[in-house]
Amino acid sequence: MSVYLLRRLIQAVGVVLAMSLIVFIGVFAIGDPVEILISPDADQMERERAIKALGLDLPLWQQYAIFLGKALQGDLGRSFVFNEPALTLILQRMPATLELAFAATFGAILIGLPLGLYAGLRPNSVGSKAIMAGSILGFSLPTFWVGLMLIMVFAVQLGWLPSTGRGETVTILGMRWSFLTADGISHLIMPALNLALFKISLVIRLTRAGVRETMLMDYVKFARAKGLSPFRVTFVHVFKNILIPVVTVTGLEFGSTIAFSVVTESIFAWPGMGKLIIDSINVLDRPVIVAYLMIVVLMFITINLIVDLTYSVLDPRVRLEGK
Amino acid sequence: MSAPTLEVRNLCTHFFTRAGVVKAVDDVSFTVDRGKVLGLVGESGSGKTVTGFSIMGLVDAPGRIVSGSILFQGKDLATLSEEEMRHLRGNRIAMIFQDPMMTLNPVLRIDTQMIETVLAHEKVSEDEARQRSRDALGMVGIPSPDERLKSYPHQFSGGMRQRVAIAIALLHRPELIVADEPTTALDVTIQGQILAEVQKLCATTGTAMIWITHDLSVVAGLADDIAVMYAGKVVEYGDVGEVLDKPLHPYTHGLIGSVPSRNKRGEPLRQIPGMTPSLLNLPEGCAFRARCPRAQADCVQRPELREWLPARLARCHHPHREEAAAA
């Protein structure tokens, strides 16, 4: 197990390094670093001083080494707009994004699993066909448009839910959370649902495919031949088998949920890091962009690692391989 | 003499597919007495597995039992509700499946899969259920059952898994076991061991057994009676020794002829010409007539299962009657 863990860790570090190189090249070689890292308002004297100070006169590989060294110390530059360390800015907004992504993920499983289970157990019923048609729509519809429709229906027409912001928050561990107040939850519902839409469809499809595949397995028939109750056959024998792919994929999707929250946050004015990155791209606040990209990549790789480990705990066949 | 453990009468199980009705089991009758083994023989697709599932009440849509009765100790299983049937399954009627690699749930431990079977039918404590599971494993010859209980299926070899499946089938000491080719996927040596153990168990516990197989040599050594199935129908039925020595039906004749054996070495193996017919929209009349060397004009009439010799039944207009009677 530990060998496996070590191998995965080394791989993860490799990917982080590769990504840092890509981001570095993207910012320093493709874009004009002077324009990127020095405020456009600076005069000629300041520019030259800054170029020297930033080491932009050094060869590229040395610059990369410096960039990496600073990045390791958590220094990813200062925002031009906010004049604050970029990393601090990102980290301040991260809880809001994480809250949204978690809510979306749980929502997707909570809604998608039962629907997929139903569609898999009764593949020919009208309800299942409606569910599957809905899931095709969930895949096809652009997230942002669904978000607008949600606002139009639930905020403008019906007036049930607020359309923007996080609402009332409670501060725990120095971070603000919406899900602990009724007002916060009412603000959370629409963005979370919007972000979850794609994942609900995904979970439905995975669950349905898994159920249909598993139901045909000899071991399910054998479980029935043992005289087990239909409940136990479905929720122990079938469910535990489909849980593995569903958990794996939803877990892997968590990273993309965070990435896609960019869209949802923009629509619902959710003050997370996704909204920050769009604003930053629009005003070319590139240190923030770099910081965002590095943080998201890091989160991604961590998530993949965690999912892999969870997977090996859930599936005894995989667990053995690592030993 | 008491009632037989199982009496299947004119069983018909059909599958209603979009392409048409598949008569997988069509008018099948046989009897299994206490402590006896019935060999149900046929090629793949002849309906023997569906017969087994029909007895278990495990025929899934689009298939269903259309007519006939399955009398288990005098009670007709075909009329029972799903819930009543469930209480018999795994309890008084057990089934062993063909592929041991597929019958155990890969993500559940052996103890989970055994204990749940005990608890499904009896209100006992979990400790007692575990005790029973351990005893059952010991009975089928699995060493250090305590340790083995905590393993997952993939940690077992194929033969060991089949032993576990048999142990699960034996947990409630059933009156009837339906064994669907349980040794086909195993090595010959392991096959022999398992056959011997099953035979011993049947004899000591009085369990009746239906042994589904395509392998005549297994039936020859294990079964008391034999029912040969072809295209969803029983074409020959009788005592195993007599049927194998002096088959009545041309199909049984052909089957025996195509088994390689020592005393026929040097001779070319006989084969049955043609292929198994599709069960979809099967024409009236004898299903074997297109491949039958003895076929005549009247074979387009549907033959009935008829007692040609004492306790020897065949579904044929022109059986090998003279040879069988003469011998």
Add this chain to the structure above:
Amino acid sequence: MSAVVGTPPVAPAKDPAKDKVETPFQRFVSEFAESKLALFGLAVFTVIALVAILAPWISPQNPYDLAVLDIMDGRLEPGSRNGDDTMTFWLGTDDQGRDMLSGIMYGLRISLTVGAGSAFIACMVGASLGLLAAYAGGKTDSAIMRVVDLQLSFPSILVALMILAFLGKSITNVVIAIVVVEWAYYARTVRGTALVERRREYIEAAECLALPKRRILFGHLLPNCLPPLIVIGTMQVARAIALEATLSFLGLGVPITEPSLGLLIANGYEYMLSGKYWISFYPGIALLVTIVSINLVGDQLRDVLNPRLKK
């Protein structure tokens, strides 16, 4: 010994119905037509494509010509007449008095061009690299596939944002971003198929004839990898359109002067809260219908062309 019970070596009888000469293309067409839904999707998409192509001739108004716009006609409800009472705005007007129907027709033009164009470039790049990986094997293969795996492990929106962050926002960069996002799918698909195909005899035969490598790759190997490529291509056009719309909606895509559907939707966003839904709603419907119709066609193509699903 081949004396397995009941499976003698007899050739399967020919089904007389299948003996009618049917070209592969005819069979493909009839199999595709089995799904009414897919035919419907194809019909809808054809109409959409025609509307997009013919927009300059059939649209009621040229939405880019500021001279014909009257700010007094701004934000009119669907079905309103303009100030001079010369035309009806069937789908209303936006804040600048632009006819939404015309705007949508022109927007479709841009969305489809960008979507199909970038999907096509991505297909060229991806298919070439995938073929190369499969044919060259070894280090080339593992290098290309490493990049593919790495990229596919990141969501499309993140990769697109990264590209736009590096290059700045412009329509060209949106195309580049979509190509970078999508090429990996093509590469993986083509490589997978090509790996199977390259072991076939006809490739060996071509190699024995010492045909030039380029000819073997593109003349022999590529045509045989086409079916999965077509399936993936259809789906990726829909994805490209959706991605372009999303990026434009976020304000990172096409310029405001020639809005695509995504930008039209974004423009109407602020008015939606005050109940003027049509500025966003109708472009959204157009986008939706486009994407769904392409996906319907793609779904059926996958079923027809995927040999694994065929019985």
